[in-house]
Amino acid sequence: MSEFPYRFLPFRFERFDRSILLANDVGEFCFLDSTVFDRFIHRQLSPSEEMFKNLKSKRFLFDDHLPEIIEQLAIAYRTKKQFLFDFTTLHMLVVTQRCNQNCLYCHAVSKSQDSDTCETDMSLETAHRCVEMALMSPAPSIKIEFQGGEPLIAFGVIRSIVDTANTLNENIGKNIEFVICTNLTLISAEIIDFLLQNKNISISTSLDGPESIHDACRCDRAGVGSYRVFKDKFRLLQSSIGKERISALMTVTPYNLERLKEVVNEYVESGFNSIFLRPLNKFGAAQVNWGKLNYNVDDFLVHFKEILDYIITLNLKGHYFPEVYTTILLTRILTPYSTGFVDLQSPAGTGISGVIYDYNGDVYVSDEARMLQRTTGDRHFCIGNVHKNTWGDIFCSSQLKEIVDKSCIESLAGCAWCVFQPYCGGDPVNNYAEQGEIYGHRYANEMCHRHKGVFNLLFEYLRKNDPEIMDVFWSWIMNKPINQIAISPGSYAAV
Amino acid sequence: MNLEFDLKAISINALKNAAYSFLGDYEFQFKTSGTNVQVTITPLKNGLIQPDIASIYRNAALDHQIRIETEKDYRVIREMIVAQAFEPCDNVDELVQKIKP
Amino acid sequence: MRQYKGVAVGFTTPVLGRLTTTPQVDDTNSTITLTGDDLFIGAAGNGLKQSASFKFNNLNEMPHEGDVVQLDPSGLCTVLIESASKNNIFLLTECCNSRCITCPQPPKQKDTHDHFGLALSLIDLLPQGIESITLTGGEPTLFWENLVPLIKNIRTKHPDLIVNLLTNGRVLKNYGKVALLAEAGGNKLHVAIPLFADYDDLHDEMTGVKGSFWETVEGLYNLERCNLRIELRFVITRLNFERLPAWAEHVYRFFPFVNHVALMGLEMMGWANENSHNIWAEPREYMTKLIEAARIFNRRGLLFSIYNYPLCILPETLRRFAYSSISEWKRKFFTICENCGQKDCCGGIFNSSASYLKDELKPIT
Numbered sequence: 001m002s003e004f005p006y007r008f009l010p011f012r013f014e015r016f017d018r019s020i021l022l023a024n025d026v027g028e029f030c031f032l033d034s035t036v037f038d039r040f041i042h043r044q045l046s047p048s049e050e051m052f053k054n055l056k057s058k059r060f061l062f063d064d065h066l067p068e069i070i071e072q073l074a075i076a077y078r079t080k081k082q083f084l085f086d087f088t089t090l091h092m093l094v095v096t097q098r099c100n101q102n103c104l105y106c107h108a109v110s111k112s113q114d115s116d117t118c119e120t121d122m123s124l125e126t127a128h129r130c131v132e133m134a135l136m137s138p139a140p141s142i143k144i145e146f147q148g149g150e151p152l153i154a155f156g157v158i159r160s161i162v163d164t165a166n167t168l169n170e171n172i173g174k175n176i177e178f179v180i181c182t183n184l185t186l187i188s189a190e191i192i193d194f195l196l197q198n199k200n201i202s203i204s205t206s207l208d209g210p211e212s213i214h215d216a217c218r219c220d221r222a223g224v225g226s227y228r229v230f231k232d233k234f235r236l237l238q239s240s241i242g243k244e245r246i247s248a249l250m251t252v253t254p255y256n257l258e259r260l261k262e263v264v265n266e267y268v269e270s271g272f273n274s275i276f277l278r279p280l281n282k283f284g285a286a287q288v289n290w291g292k293l294n295y296n297v298d299d300f301l302v303h304f305k306e307i308l309d310y311i312i313t314l315n316l317k318g319h320y321f322p323e324v325y326t327t328i329l330l331t332r333i334l335t336p337y338s339t340g341f342v343d344l345q346s347p348a349g350t351g352i353s354g355v356i357y358d359y360n361g362d363v364y365v366s367d368e369a370r371m372l373q374r375t376t377g378d379r380h381f382c383i384g385n386v387h388k389n390t391w392g393d394i395f396c397s398s399q400l401k402e403i404v405d406k407s408c409i410e411s412l413a414g415c416a417w418c419v420f421q422p423y424c425g426g427d428p429v430n431n432y433a434e435q436g437e438i439y440g441h442r443y444a445n446e447m448c449h450r451h452k453g454v455f456n457l458l459f460e461y462l463r464k465n466d467p468e469i470m471d472v473f474w475s476w477i478m479n480k481p482i483n484q485i486a487i488s489p490g491s492y493a494a495v
Numbered sequence: 496m497n498l499e500f501d502l503k504a505i506s507i508n509a510l511k512n513a514a515y516s517f518l519g520d521y522e523f524q525f526k527t528s529g530t531n532v533q534v535t536i537t538p539l540k541n542g543l544i545q546p547d548i549a550s551i552y553r554n555a556a557l558d559h560q561i562r563i564e565t566e567k568d569y570r571v572i573r574e575m576i577v578a579q580a581f582e583p584c585d586n587v588d589e590l591v592q593k594i595k596p
Numbered sequence: 597m598r599q600y601k602g603v604a605v606g607f608t609t610p611v612l613g614r615l616t617t618t619p620q621v622d623d624t625n626s627t628i629t630l631t632g633d634d635l636f637i638g639a640a641g642n643g644l645k646q647s648a649s650f651k652f653n654n655l656n657e658m659p660h661e662g663d664v665v666q667l668d669p670s671g672l673c674t675v676l677i678e679s680a681s682k683n684n685i686f687l688l689t690e691c692c693n694s695r696c697i698t699c700p701q702p703p704k705q706k707d708t709h710d711h712f713g714l715a716l717s718l719i720d721l722l723p724q725g726i727e728s729i730t731l732t733g734g735e736p737t738l739f740w741e742n743l744v745p746l747i748k749n750i751r752t753k754h755p756d757l758i759v760n761l762l763t764n765g766r767v768l769k770n771y772g773k774v775a776l777l778a779e780a781g782g783n784k785l786h787v788a789i790p791l792f793a794d795y796d797d798l799h800d801e802m803t804g805v806k807g808s809f810w811e812t813v814e815g816l817y818n819l820e821r822c823n824l825r826i827e828l829r830f831v832i833t834r835l836n837f838e839r840l841p842a843w844a845e846h847v848y849r850f851f852p853f854v855n856h857v858a859l860m861g862l863e864m865m866g867w868a869n870e871n872s873h874n875i876w877a878e879p880r881e882y883m884t885k886l887i888e889a890a891r892i893f894n895r896r897g898l899l900f901s902i903y904n905y906p907l908c909i910l911p912e913t914l915r916r917f918a919y920s921s922i923s924e925w926k927r928k929f930f931t932i933c934e935n936c937g938q939k940d941c942c943g944g945i946f947n948s949s950a951s952y953l954k955d956e957l958k959p960i961t
């Protein structure tokens with residue numbers, strides 16, 4: 001059979017029942033019927049067919065003007081990888097290892113409050129050096145995130161860091177955002193005052209669900225659940241600094257996996273604007289307690305779909321309430337833009353997008369890398385120390401380069417041909433922890449299995465293209481109420 | 496389980512790439528003789544073998560063959576896109592002339 | 597442009613000036629004073645004798661106070677700038693490097709008038725307080741040595757004036773030229789470019805020039821590199837309406853920096869009229885596609901408007917995006933429109949499209 005004179009542009013594909021999903025390097029995607037796909041790859045698709053025009057328009061095939069097409073796709077590709085150009089934007093600081101809680105899944109291996117602070121807290125000198133290091137990043141906008149233990153235990157260190165950063169920044173001119181990751185139980189008048197004076201600080205906290213769920217895993221060191229204290233402090237905080245500066249995430253465990261609807265309801269009633277359904281990280285206490293905390297990926301995926309459907313329904317009733325993880329993935333699929341989500345990018349965000357400074361000045365490529373060291377003592381991913389090394393020593397090291405080289409999923413087995421590659425990313429620390437080496441083995445990798453499941457789910461929504469669900473998704477991507485997204489304003493209720 | 500493939504129709508790389516996603520549950524051995532290759536699939540644990548593994552594997556191999564064939568067409572283009580994205584040059588036209596088949 | 601017939605006595609060359617009924621002491625010699633109902637005395641220095649006059653044939657149809665007109669010895673009065681209009685159109689050339697099947701004003705081989713020269717004079721006569729002007733053709737960028745100085749001139753004399761440049765963008769594939777344009781016009785220069793389809797074959801078919809799609813696309817990227825404001829236009833015809841949703845997605849994916857999108861109805865004059873059998877489609881045939889494109893843009897926060905449609909033809913969902921784009925002198929309303937509740941917000945229809953659409957019009961209650 002004679003062929004039509006068109007050629008292929010780079011793409012990947014995967015079969016789903018009768019339908020085949022194609023995706024190209026810039027994230028443009030297309031569903032084809034399997035017979036049309038067969039004709040496409042055998043160059044039997046005629047230029048007069050609608051599908052030919054679609055594939056040409058979406059850049060899956062071409063017949064002429066290759067130089068211009070390359071230029072256009074290069075611009076689009078560069079836009080997608082924009083997160084690389086600013087280098088390290090997220091700087092996490094472990095201000096203390098001490099924590100007043102003893103959560104069942106604590107990946108940070110926290111220590112009790114009465115521990116010797118020399119062994120647990122960041123000294124002011126270390127803090128100062130970390131701030132200097134963070135401000136040396138070429139990124140025009142950076143985020144300084146306080147981690148722990150429970151950062152508020154070392155509030156004095158936080159205050160010092162914020163003051164130092166703001167002062168040093170007067171000569172540098174970066175845009176700095178601060179985030180305090182806290183269990184909220186130690187919020188005090190003094191801290192609220194500080195937050196009112198420093199409007200560029202926001203709060204990220206953990207709420208696992210209603211009381212019985214939250215207290216199943218999140219207790220103080222005496223074993224008492226933290227829910228009541230949490231709610232009191234949350235109300236106090238919200239009435240002082242408002243809703244916009246507080247966000248919450250939850251950790252999915254067997255205690256809430258089948259009760260996610262209750263969790264979401266708790267979030268909505270509490271007045272949170274969004275939820276981040278975060279799977280468990282198998283580090284620290286989570287690893288120790290894995291017997292109680294283990295759930296398999298397929299169960300997770302079933303419940304994830306259920307809860308996503310429920311959240312969509314809430315949105316259609318007028319509650320603007322995105323699921324943050326879904327929103328990030330949808331932004332990657334449906335827009336030409338880059339997303340700064342360091343946990344899932346290619347090359348991995350380790351060091352080059354996000355970095356963590358431990359209480360003693362040790363620098364790790366990611367939070368997971370720090371947790372790995374805490375859990376197993378393995379310092380494979382420690383790239384230096386702020387007291388001993390320069391910025392160049394740390395960020396231009398061959399050690400960091402090697403980690404990043406090996407995390408470009410474009411060239412990893414399994415990822416290289418995966419249709420979801422443009423939207424996905426690598427986690428070399430997770431691979432090393434789970435499977436013993438940075439490359440990882442996709443065929444037995446939980447993170448891969450879970451992501452493929454989530455992508456499958458999202459693409460099924462996209463293939464169905466239900467107009468109401470798409471309006472919800474776009475309201476999340478654009479961060480706007482659904483009535484502003486909808487073509488007919490007022491077609492959705494407003495709450 | 497043994498499967499036969501004709502290397503004139505499907506490349507060894509397609510067969511190996513297809514095997515990759517099953518490596519969690521199976522071991523694969525490839526024995527080439529002339530233009531034929533014999534693929535031996537052995538379950539790793541419990542001795543349990545999926546009943547339709549043969550057709551699933553064959554289909555996966557065929558799809559990988561498609562990937563290899565189409566990549567011959569676009570591989571250089573992909574490299575040029577990435578190069579142009581990160582180190583743009585003014586003479587893309589000239590470079591494209593050089594890669595014309 | 598609006599034109600009026602009259603009888604000119606006592607002048608041998610065309611006279612350009614701003615009309616007023618109040619006698620002026622005018623140092624610039626730019627004012628034409630209309631006294632009485634029909635007589636006028638030209639300001640001294642126009643090269644006119646004091647007894648020169650222009651008598652309008654129809655006293656009920658005359659230009660307005662503040663309009664800038666050209667009076668010809670032949671008796672023709674052409675209104676070149678309408679004082680009441682928010683946006684005035686300056687024709688810079690009748691030559692074009694494309695042959696669009698939808699062209700309402702088919703191009704000529706050579707310009708017979710010095711359009712650029714006239715434009716320069718008009719810039720001097722432009723009243724302060726006008727919001728914007730449109731530079732159009734033909735293809736204005738074909739006369740680069742005239743265009744850039746003209747834009748610079750406008751910016752100097754009227755620094756707050758928005759200048760809309762209508763162009764097919766093909767000459768703008770040259771980065772150096774776009775940089776010059778940006779230097780001349782800055783953020784007051786808004787460039788409007790038509791892209792007829794989301795793939796080259798159809799666009800080239802409609803412009804009549806093979807390769808024009810990619811030239812225009814390169815022009816778009818250059819405009820973006822130079823930070824110039826872009827309006828991307830889609831003219832809806834039988835040939836391309838099927839691609840409306842795909843075009844919308846394509847624009848968002850590859851040209852997300854575009855500031856505004858205009859989805860436009862046809863002006864059935866010139867070649868558009870000659871090709872009507874090929875390009876005219878009833879709005880009801882493509883209204884679903886138009887709504888889909890609108891939905892795509894609205895979700896993505898890409899600003900868009902719908903030009904050249906009366907409100908009654910559009911479904912209620914889309915009416916808020918309609919923009920009154922038709923110049924007053926080209927615009928028509930029917931008697932049936934008198935009963936319409938939305939007449940004051942409606943842009944009417946093109947005179948030239950009247951016969952095509954008249955059966956579709958109905959008042960909105």
